[in-house]
Amino acid sequence: MADEPLVLGIETSCDETGVGIVRGHTLLADAIASSVDAHARFGGVVPEVASRAHLEAMVPTIERALRDAGVAARDLDAVAVTAGPGLSGALLVGVSAAKAYAYALGKPLYGVNHLASHIAVDQLEHGALPEPTMALLVSGGHSSLLMSADITSDVRPLGATIDDAAGEAFDKVARVLGLGFPGGPFIDKAAREGDPAAIRFPRGLTGPRDPLYDFSFSGLKTSVARWVEARRAAGEDVPVADVAASFQESVADVLTRKAVRACRDNGVGHLMIGGGVAANSRLRAMAERRCEDAGIVLRVPRPKLCTDNGAMVAALGAEMVARGRAASDWELSADSSLPVTETHVPGHEHAPGHGHDHVHELAKDNLYS
Amino acid sequence: MDTATPAVTVALHDGDPASPALAASHQVDARRHGELLLPAVDRVLAGAGRGLGELTGVVVGVGPGPYTGLRVGLVTAEVLGMTLGIPVYGLCTLDGIAYATGGDVDGPFVVATDARRKEVYWARYADARTRLTEPAVDRPADLAEQVAGLPAAGAGAELYPEVFPDARPPAHPPAAALAALAAERLAAGAELLPPRPLYLRRPDAQVPAAYKAVTPR
Ligand SMILES: [Zn+2]
Numbered sequence: 001m002a003d004e005p006l007v008l009g010i011e012t013s014c015d016e017t018g019v020g021i022v023r024g025h026t027l028l029a030d031a032i033a034s035s036v037d038a039h040a041r042f043g044g045v046v047p048e049v050a051s052r053a054h055l056e057a058m059v060p061t062i063e064r065a066l067r068d069a070g071v072a073a074r075d076l077d078a079v080a081v082t083a084g085p086g087l088s089g090a091l092l093v094g095v096s097a098a099k100a101y102a103y104a105l106g107k108p109l110y111g112v113n114h115l116a117s118h119i120a121v122d123q124l125e126h127g128a129l130p131e132p133t134m135a136l137l138v139s140g141g142h143s144s145l146l147m148s149a150d151i152t153s154d155v156r157p158l159g160a161t162i163d164d165a166a167g168e169a170f171d172k173v174a175r176v177l178g179l180g181f182p183g184g185p186f187i188d189k190a191a192r193e194g195d196p197a198a199i200r201f202p203r204g205l206t207g208p209r210d211p212l213y214d215f216s217f218s219g220l221k222t223s224v225a226r227w228v229e230a231r232r233a234a235g236e237d238v239p240v241a242d243v244a245a246s247f248q249e250s251v252a253d254v255l256t257r258k259a260v261r262a263c264r265d266n267g268v269g270h271l272m273i274g275g276g277v278a279a280n281s282r283l284r285a286m287a288e289r290r291c292e293d294a295g296i297v298l299r300v301p302r303p304k305l306c307t308d309n310g311a312m313v314a315a316l317g318a319e320m321v322a323r324g325r326a327a328s329d330w331e332l333s334a335d336s337s338l339p340v341t342e343t344h345v346p347g348h349e350h351a352p353g354h355g356h357d358h359v360h361e362l363a364k365d366n367l368y369s
Numbered sequence: 370m371d372t373a374t375p376a377v378t379v380a381l382h383d384g385d386p387a388s389p390a391l392a393a394s395h396q397v398d399a400r401r402h403g404e405l406l407l408p409a410v411d412r413v414l415a416g417a418g419r420g421l422g423e424l425t426g427v428v429v430g431v432g433p434g435p436y437t438g439l440r441v442g443l444v445t446a447e448v449l450g451m452t453l454g455i456p457v458y459g460l461c462t463l464d465g466i467a468y469a470t471g472g473d474v475d476g477p478f479v480v481a482t483d484a485r486r487k488e489v490y491w492a493r494y495a496d497a498r499t500r501l502t503e504p505a506v507d508r509p510a511d512l513a514e515q516v517a518g519l520p521a522a523g524a525g526a527e528l529y530p531e532v533f534p535d536a537r538p539p540a541h542p543p544a545a546a547l548a549a550l551a552a553e554r555l556a557a558g559a560e561l562l563p564p565r566p567l568y569l570r571r572p573d574a575q576v577p578a579a580y581k582a583v584t585p586r
Contacts, residue, residue, distance in 0.1 A: 048436065048572035055440050055566065059451050073452065089437045092403045093444050099407045100445040104421060104452035330407045 005077040005321035008065065008101075009314030010058075012094030013086025013114045014141060015039055015050045017057035019065040020311025021076075022318050027124040029069035030304065030311040033057035040181045044171065045140075047087045054093040062101070065310065076107055078327070080317025083111030083345045084338030086141070091334035099330060108327035110317045111345035113155070113338055114308075115142060118274040120151045120319055121312035125301040130270040133299075136259040138283075139275030139307070140167030140182060143255075145213045145262050146340060151316065152323045157340050158262050159213025162205070166251055166277045169217035173247050176225045177240050187244045188280050194245030196282070199227060201250040206257070213262050220250055245282075252283040256290050263296050272299040279303035320344055370427070372406060372442030373434025373462040374482050374524065375399035376541035379409040381417045382548035384425070386556055390545035392416035397541065402438040406445055426455050428551040430462035430542060432567040433490040433504050434482065439566055447564055458551055459562035463504055465542030466523050467494045468550040474537055477501070479516045481509075481525030481533060482541075489525035490569065491516075498550070506569045509533070 004024025011018035015036055021029040035053035039045045066073060081098030084091055095111065102109035119135045132149045143161035148154060164172070167184060174183025179190060202223050204216035224247050231238045255277075263271050271291055277283060278300055291298040305311060320327075329347030338345070370379045380393035394409040394416075414421060429446035432439045450457035463480040470478065474497070481491040484506050491512065493501045509529040516532065524540040526533035554561060 046572060051436065051440060052566075052568070052572060055444055058444055059447050062448070062451070089440075092437060093440055096403055096406070096441045097444045097448045100448035101452055103407055103411070104449050330411060331404045333401070333404045 005318045006071060006075055007078045007080055007314045007317040007321060008062075008076050009080040009117075009310045009312070009317050010062075010094045010098045011082045011114070011117070011308055011310045011313045012054045012090050013082045013084070014090060014308055015045045015053070016308045017054050017061050018308060018310030018313070019061045020309055020314040021065050021069040021071060022124060022311060022314040024318055024322065025123045025127055025315075027311055028071065029065040030309055031061050031065040031068060032309055033061050036182065043175055043181055045087070047089055050087060051089040051093055054090055058093060058097045062097070073105055076105060078102070078108045078110055078317055078321050079105070080110040080112050080313050080320070082114045082117065082313050083328070083332060084114065084335035086114055086336060088334055088336035091336060095332060095334045099332060103330065108321075109330070109332065110320045110325070111328040111332045112313060112316045112320065113340060113343050115144065115146065115340045116148070116151055116155050116343045117312040117316045119146065119148055119155070119272060120316035121274065121305045121309070122272045122299050122301050123319070124311060124315050125305060126299045129272070130297075132266075132268050134259065134263045134266070134268045134271045136255060136271065136273045137275045138166040138255060138273070138277035140171060141165055142275060143215045143217070144340065145259060147262070147266060147268065152319050152325050152343055155340055155343055159211065159215065159258065161215040161217060163216050163218035164221060166215070166217055166255065167275070169221045169251065170277065172221050173224050173244070176228050177238070177243060179240075182276070184277060184280060187248055188282070190241050191245035191248045191282065192241075194239070194241030194243070196245040196249035198239065198242035199246040201227075201246055203250055203254050206254060212265070213258055215254065215258070217251065220247070248280065248282045252280065252286045255283060256287045259287070260290050260294050260296065264294060269295070270297045270299060274301065274306050276307045278306040316344075370406065370410070370442050370446060370544055371430030371462055371465060371542045371547055372402045373430045373432040373439045374541045377402050377405040377409055378542060378544040379406070379413045380544035380548050381413050381419060382545065382552060384552045386549060386553040390548060391419065393543070393545045395543060399438065402441040406441055410445075421453065424453060424455055427457045428460055428547050428561075429457060429564050430465055430547055431459040431562055431565060432462050433484070433506060433569045434462055435485055436566070436568060443564055443566055450564075457564045458555075459564040460547050460551055461492075461500070461504055461562065461567065462542050463490065463492045463523070464500060464550060465547040466539060467500065468497050469539045469543050469546035470497050470522050470537060472497070474520050474522070477519055478537070479519050479521040479526070479533070480523045481521055481529075482523045483525050483528055489529065491525060493519070498553075504567055504569065
């Protein structure tokens with residue numbers, strides 16, 4: 001529908017410079033420039049390398065998104081940007097760019113939460129999010145179970161990792177096994193040839209007295225490393241495929257078990273899985289089976305929308321506009337530890353005539369009158 | 370605009386090298402570049418009663434400077450240039466400080482800014498318009514011989530009086546000076562720099578040592 005909000009979203013919280021454009025729930029462009037190759041030799045994302053890459057990629061990526069979408073910048077209804085959480089220097093490049101862009105166009109600016117954006121992106125794949133929705137977000141940066149009754153205003157954390165993110169565990173195990181970075185795709189591929197029951201690795205925080213919805217992957221990672229080192233010390237070959245499959249089995253088992261449990265306990269009939277680890281084939285398969293058994297509807301966006309991208313930011317921004325949420329003001333700052341409960345960063349309250357609208361009116365006059 | 374030093378500085382200039390800035394904003398707060406810059410742009414335009422659409426170019430300090438703040442100015446300038454369809458010119462931040470000394474310093478001098486980690490970004494100048502050396506980053510003590518007897522502008526000089534005993538203002542680059550210098554160079558047909566950062570340092574990134582065993586030996 002042409003009257004749905006047309007929003008451009010900018011994402012720079014980690015190593016992907018993402019610019020997406022959506023109209024309501026329709027994806028129009030998803031332009032990405034990744035610095036992942038620059039980080040590969042370090043075995044992890046180097047913040048300063050990421051920030052430098054964001055600066056170089058920003059303008060070309062915005063231009064590419066506009067071309068891909070075939071829309072004119074002046075037709076945008078708003079500009080959205082990841083305000084946090086994420087790497088502070090990296091976030092600041094995106095926030096500064098979004099402010100300048102919104103200001104120059106005379107459009108409202110929405111600083112939004114990266115985690116809420118990971119959930120909102122599913123609207124581009126499967127339409128309006130059911131309310132409430134349970135979300136399992138798993139990537140190199142996050143492992144969270146979130147319940148959302150309204151993606152623009154009400155996201156509640158039920159559980160999170162107490163040590164490593166799930167994606168970090170994939171990276172570290174891939175390193176132990178001599179596979180590449182990022183570890184997820186390499187482990188997934190190696191595991192296809194392996195036996196997931198070959199080795200019984202521990203399931204973190206699944207004991208009777210453990211927190212129900214929190215995760216721990218540090219012990220698992222160490223356990224895999226010890227197992228591999230013991231084989232090497234004994235002069236034996238390491239069965240890489242079996243180790244990868246057994247490790248992946250443990251991660252998928254814990255994640256899906258806890259997510260389904262959270263849905264049941266809270267009477268939630270829909271589970272969405274997002275974040276880079278959602279691309280893992282074993283996690284998807286196990287989630288499908290367990291959700292079906294439990295009568296839960298599973299929603300997993302296509303892999304390209306699960307990893308960090310600008311379209312997810314645009315998707316949440318469009319929902320903010322559609323629901324009439326307050327825009328951010330020009331003082332918007334990047335917040336590396338923005339709490340997940342803060343779905344966006346509305347502007348401060350001002351006296352009538354001196355606030356946000358006034359500033360936007362001025363900007364609009366600047367360019368178009 | 371320039372964000373390569375603790376100053377967030379913005380000025381609006383009419384392009385006549387002989388005229389002063391129409392409006393300017395100069396705030397010193399090393400931790401809030403991201404928050405302060407765009408409101409300053411808005412304030413400067415409003416103060417001069419001019420619209421964004423009247424701009425014909427953007428001049429931005431390209432450093433050298435601590436990276437995080439430096440990028441705020443560069444990406445803001447680049448996006449404004451892209452959106453408004455106007456050119457974006459880079460100028461060395463040290464040149465802005467040198468130009469702002471005006472006629473107050475006779476003969477050669479040095480500009481030094483704080484590079485943190487006990488180092489300075491610096492360059493030597495013949496006069497307010499003429500830089501003699503490429504911008505560099507060094508420990509002040511290692512410069513003592515090269516800068517001996519020379520007056521020095523910039524906050525780096527104030528920080529290390531044992532190396533720069535003759536410190537002169539300004540501490541930070543006033544955007545009005547950058548704008549006037551750019552206007553002067555453009556009027557003379559000179560080329561300005563592309564809006565790309567002068568980092569002068571490689572990113573801090575250590576390649577992790579070979580995978581560390583977790584099993585105690
Ligand atoms: Zn993410």
